[in-house]
Amino acid sequence: MPSQAIDNARIIAKALGIQGATSNTLSYQLSIQRSVETEGVGLHTAVRSRIRLVPAPPDTGIVFRRVDLDNFEIEAHGRNVARVSYATSLMKNGVLLSTTEHLLAALYSCGIDNVYVEINALELPILDGSAQPFMDLLDRAGIRQLRRRRRYLKVVKPLEISEGGRRIGIYPADEFRVRCYIDFPHPMIGQQETEIVVTRETFSRELAPARTFTFTEDIDRLRAMGLIRGGSLENAIVLTPDGLLEGSLRFPNEFSRHKALDLIGDLALIGLPLQALVVAHKAGHALHTRLVSKLLAEPSHWIETTETVPAESSARTVRETSPVHAD
């Protein structure tokens, strides 16, 4: 672990007066300490973009600013969800912002409640296809605790959506936990499941390095749809019919881990930290964001609370992610 990350973990633990602090035990809102930036190409547009994370005051939320469009602001919130297929896009007054999920997964898992994300193009950089470069960026940014209580969205009644063989549900739980099941008829994938209690530490260790993936047989079709123009072996795992086109995996079940990462990034659009279990079964961005919209539209299923979870109940949480089965 880089020393900056250890420092950040210590800052959080110190702020709480306990060791092993998790994002669900935070009483006060967080922002970042200082502005940081990075740049790279967009996965779908291949357009080079630069992003800059800037500290923001309490109750701002995560707000994107298109600096190429007069600082037009788009809040990372379910009401701004637009066209969603192979990436999650936000749209407000016709202004689009694409592929938000990996950065949002990093911010949400780290408990960063308030930050401006300045960007000079319509798509976030894909970098290495995982959330690791964004975690490194957040390590450089540091954490600032703000003098405003953190409000959680606590689910009190289950909500489920299904569509063919795919489904997603959200259930009452003290901590923020996700479970993701996938099943791809491919010798490297098969059935995989990842379950994790989401904290800065677990996300950083278990999910952030997991990269997005694509199949060689889909590449021509996706390109014809105007997608993955910036895709390359530097930013995605590419699967041939019987193996990997190049390189090796970072985890045997890197695929379900990446799906869990994507899910967390989409859940960030709830706009508040979650106290809930989310179970996704062969779901994708479209179902994730439908769940977010449906939850926000059903206020009888949740309450807002400043109550935090006792640290001891968050400590027993991590179940090792492992392949359920792979042929």
Ligand SMILES: [Zn+2]
């Ligand atoms: Zn992804």
